[in-house]
Amino acid sequence: MELEYFVVDAFTREPFQGAQIAVLPDAGNLSARQMQQISAELKLDETVFLIRYDADDVSLRVFAGSVETSVFGAPLIACGHLLGANRLLELQPGINDLQVSNGVESAQLGLLVANGELQRVQYALQVTPRVDRFVPARSELAAFLSLSVDDLDTADQLRPLLVASPRPYLIVGVRSLTALRQARFDYSSWSLSSAPSMLAQEILLVSTECEDNEANFHARLVGPAIGVSEDPPVGSALAALACWLCEHDHIRQGTYPFGVERGSRLTRHSLLHVEMDNLGREQLPLRVSGNAAVVCRGSILLPTA
Template identity: 30%
Template sequence: MRHRFLTADVFTDRIFGGNQLAVLPDGRSLTTVQMQSTAREFNFSETVFVLPPESSRHTRRIRIFTPNAELPFAGHPTIGTAHVLAAIGEIALEGETTHIVLEEGVGPVEVSVRARDGRPVSARLRAPRPPEFGPPTPARTDLAAMLSLDEADVLDAPNGPQAVSCGLPFLFVPLRDRGAVGRAHLRLDVWERVLARSWSPHLYLFAFDPEHREHHLRARMFGPAVGVAEDPATGSAGTALAGYLGVRDTRRDGTLRWVVEQGFEMGRPSLLEVEAEKTSGAITETRVGGSSVLVSDGLIEIP
């Protein structure tokens, strides 16, 4: 049977940048096995299948698959699906900002879609959970070996490695500079031994050394646990990164903002707009957003 699909590039304002996403706007007739096979066929970081919501208060239910597994939450699929559904008229735009709720495995996710001249241009999601900080991380020597770097390339406290989750756990590994981020090469044998069965098997490395002056960080993400060798833009990591950065920021109140460069080493430059809301020193919520562009609209045969 043939099914409509659309692809989009997410966290970019131009085609062939950002993170690729496939969206099937009507996945009602598909089984879980068919969804996983379809995601493997597209072989993008994620593929989304849209379903009717379970609650009348929500907009849609979505299921998110990497080539190897289903995810309870992911940022670029959430942002990109909201953009796609608005672009094809499945979501009615209400002026400059339209608020929707997408049901995901982790729970309801609030998304705001921004429009210009009646067309979506960007979206922002609110993390479904506050930052959760994980157990102690592996030793810097092990992390450096895993990334094919020198131990001196991996920063220590107070800006040392830490595991954080806002629905999907990541191990954040701050590096000395952008050069170290670019040199990093994941050794799967060391990852398998040190991190594969840990609370946070997904690696997010970054440096406070962006390429462009108006940005704040340069980052890369490795996700072999879900079949993603490297991800050009990782929204779920962005919400958790806001937690990592927010607890280290001395400001006690207000909205903290960072712009993260990711995917540059892959030739798919992406920009993630990351935010943390703080009240009396506590992080009350984290958000991530960015632009998206439609790339293709077609049919796929799914037996």
């Protein structure tokens, strides 16, 4: 059995940058075990399996290695780009709205078409965050990040918080891009701190110093399950990041567009565009958009039963 797949670089205008996402457009007959095996074999950031799609609805599953994961972030951008740019769907000029679901999560995916070409992919969602202000002391944070206390933002700037939306992240503001890139997770210091008792096992570091002029924040994920030299995609953490920003008094109510970058051009640089409606309510509406590029096309050869 032969299955076609594409590699899509998501959240970038340039090939060989951004998040590396495999997309299989004809995966409706695959079992969960086969999806796990294919994703583990490809060894990319995430693999999207399109179960079914038409002009209104898309059903899919997403795996990172052998673990099924969230559809949000780079997988949705990669999926939307492939559907539009490769003309797997017959799209009309203007915004084409699709409802996307994996059976648990759902989002509205918008494909903007102009002059016969796909111009932009955007998805919309509403999140209901849970925020916990009881986080490790600044000295503990600095220790397990291998930074000095002075490298961390102060409480009146961007204070550390635990935010779940629904996936939990410990979000920590860092004063400079240099410090953010120099941070190294120290498991020994982590195990001696109060952090392991928290729900979050991933730490999102955020700095207002950026490499790209279109970005307002630079973000990086670290944690006990993330390699020291790794800089994984941050798209799934965008909802938590937006909710974290809304918890600060200087972020007033209103609609805020902002850019988030990840990585560097020497490794893999991503640029994610976010718009949030801070209405002071329990739910936070978000819109996330980005560019993408198809860089590879190949086949998976599955053994016959």
